[in-house]
Amino acid sequence: MSTIGYENWAVDLAEVGPIYPMQGWEIPMTIVGVLFWLGWHRIQFVRERKHLEAASQRALDHEKVQRSVERY
Amino acid sequence: MDGNLNALTTVFTEFYYWVTVVFMFLIHVGFCMYEVGASRRRNHMHTLMKNVMVIPLVTVTFFFFGWWIYWAFPMFPFFGGLDLEAGAANLPWSQNMATNLDDRITGVFWAAFLLFSWTAASIVSGSVIERIRSSALWVHAVLIGSVWWIIDAAWGWHYGGWMVKYLGYHDAYASGVIHAIAGGYALGVITVLGPRIGKFAADGTPRDIPPHNPWMLTIGIFLIYTGFWGFYAACNVPAISPEAIGxxxxxxxxxxxxxxxxxxxxxxITFNFLMSLSGGLMAAYVISRGDAFWTFSGGxxxxxxxxxxxxxxxxxxxxxxxxIGVVIAYKLHYWVERKFKLDDAVGAVAVHGYAGxxxxxxxxxxxxxxxxxxxxxxxxxxxxxxxxxxMIMFFGLGFLPAFIVAKMQAAAGVLRIPEEVELEGLDYAENHAYEDAKEAIIEADKAYLASKARPAN
Structure with missing residues (x-):
């Protein structure tokens, strides 16, 4: 059993194509990859919204805002 | 070089490795920038010098004996004796280790491995900033760069190594043979060295010691990424026939x-380098909640x-x-920091050791x-x-020898700098000299102005 389809290299490389594990599972792997990517956006959107809401609450402190503006 | 094809292959291979060496130099530039950026202003020159001198010390020792170890140790000592025949061509007095038109490959191949050696030593250097003596670090640099990592390379990163043959060990781009061993080694040193003053509060809570210059860190790590391309290419043989492989x-x-x-x-490997870099960056961004330096290090x-x-x-x-690796390494870093009160100043143990x-x-x-x-x-x-x-990489050849040597250095009182120097800063001599020189030249200029030039009316 070999995950890449070859248990040894006693082959003619002219006849060898893909050598990655899980050949035949490219579409499910792509789905997993896309879910990872979309999941990342989802997490990032939610967190940034919460972060900005908290930041806007802090921004009500006029003195702190002024110090930030002066800091440039 | 008989025949045009042979000549072309040889010169191409020679040039290929040479280019990888130039690229990999950027790894060291990046490590220098990262370490200096992470250190506080009072420690800059010392931090920089500590890492720069890794270059000559590891280079000369790798020439004298490191390269020989790679060729002589593949089966030694567990499954055979030293391979003295293969080693002979790589001794410092061998004609192959010099200007020789019969051998155009040994020099560039040696240099590619040497740059890996610098990297291993530099990984350790980052974790110990601001409190280790340079003399102690440079001994560790020689040991990790020209002894321990090259033994692991002979065992597990050589076509005839015993780990490859009997364990089926596979580590194409050095997760273990460079990164796990160097991370384990760094852990061994910092376990004995102890944290920087102020790193932990009285109740044991770790404090963040922010970098003095985040931009230097950023550019530093981006340079390391760039050099990593060369590292990947250097791990390959670019073109070889089945006959030559044998x-x-x-x-x-x-x-x-x-x-x-x-x-x-x-x-x-280009596909996979970029996709793993991306997977690492994305996971690190999420797990660290957008912390810039963990995100970059996560890549x-x-x-x-x-x-x-x-x-x-x-x-x-x-x-x-x-x-997956990034999430586990990040969690482990903070768990180890809290549990064992260890101060890994740049996260090197996590990024290299745990991830590897x-x-x-x-x-x-x-x-x-x-x-x-x-x-x-x-x-x-x-x-x-x-x-x-x-286990062999991280603990056997990394953590254990580092711990023993650091213990010996600590017992001899040559591992850590004195507390008052740590507080004043390792650059105190340079800082005072700078201030004195500045004051002297300002006074001299003012005196010259007073004696030679008159104020305009």
């Missing part, structure tokens, strides 16, 4: 190979996790494996049953072999 491969189709002379392609940790199998993985596998270890173990499952070598009679890649390999 293994089981039949036919006449030339190929690029990994360090074990097993087939891969530059295209494959590196992602590549390091996937490196063991990046010659064979599918790019999506590479991305997911990188993400995890990458080896994952490769054992994902590449289970794949050939580790093109030669007959070698074990195939398997989880147990990879786990044992990870």
């Amino acid at each position: 293994g089981q491969i039949t036919g006449t189709t030339w190929t690029a190979t990994n360090i074990y002379l097993a087939p891969t392609s530059l295209s494959a 590196l940790a992602g590549v390091i996790t996937a490196s063991a199998g990046n010659d064979l993985y599918h790019p999506i596998q590479s991305m997911i494996i990188a993400a 270890f995890i990458g080896l173990v994952i490769a054992g499952f994902v590449l289970w049953g794949a050939p580790s070598s093109p030669f007959e009679g070698y074990a195939t890649i398997n989880p147990l072999g990879q786990f044992l390999g990870a």
Whole structure:
């Protein structure tokens, strides 16, 4: 059993194509990859919204805002 | 060089490795920038000098004995004696180790390995900033750069190494042979060295010691990424025939190979480098909640996790494996910091050590049953072999020797700088000299102005 389809290299490389594990599972792997990517956006959107809401609450402190503006 | 094809292949290979060496120099530039950026202003010059002097010290020792170890130790001491015949051509007095028109490859191949040695030493250097004596670090640099890592390379990163042959150990782009060992080594040193003053509150809560210059860190780590491209290319043999490999491969189709002379392609590793970098960055951004430095370091940790199998993985596998490694390494870093009160100043143990270890173990499952070598009679890649390999790298050749040597240095009082120097800053002599020189030249200019020039009316 070999995950890449070859248990040894006693082959003619002219006849060898893909050598990655899980050949035949490219579409499910792509789905997993896309879910990872979309999941990342989802997490990032939610967190940034919460972060900005908290930041806007802090921004009500006029003195702190002024110090930030002066800091440039 | 007989024949045009042979000449072309030789000169191409020579130039290929030379280019990788130039690229890999950027890794060291990046480490220097990262360390200086992470250190406080009072320690700049010392921090920089500590890492710069790794270059000559590891270079000369790697010339004198490091390179010989690689060729003489593949089976030594567990499964055979020293390979003195292979070693002979790589001794410092061998004619191959000099200007020689009969051998155009040894110099560039030696240099490619040497740059890996610098990297191993520099990884350790980062974790110990602001409190180690340079003299102590430079001994460790020689030991990790010219002894321990090259022994592990002979065992597990050589086409005839015993770990490859009997364990089926597979570590194409050095998750273990560079990163796990260097991370383990750094852990061994900082365990004895102790944290920087102020790192932990009285109740044991760790304090953040922010970098003095975040931009230097950013550019530093981006330079390390850039140099890593060269590192990946340097781990390959660019073009070789089945006949020259001399293994089981039949036919006449030339190929690029990994360090074990097993087939891969530059295209494959380019896919996987970029996808693992991306997986690492994305996972680190999420797990660190957008912390800039963990995110950037996570890109590196992602590549390091996937490196063991990046010659064979599918790019999506590479991305997911990188993400898994980063999450575990990040969690482990803070757990170890809190539990054992260890101060890893730049996260080197996590980014290199834990990520490298995890990458080896994952490769054992994902590449289970794949050939580790093109030669007959070698074990195939398997989880147990990879786990044992990870233990040998991280603990056997990394943590343990570092811990013992650091203990000896501590007992002799030559490991750590005095407390008052740590508080004043390691650059105190340079800082005072700078202030004195500045004051003197200002006074001199003012005196000259008073004696030679009159104020305008």
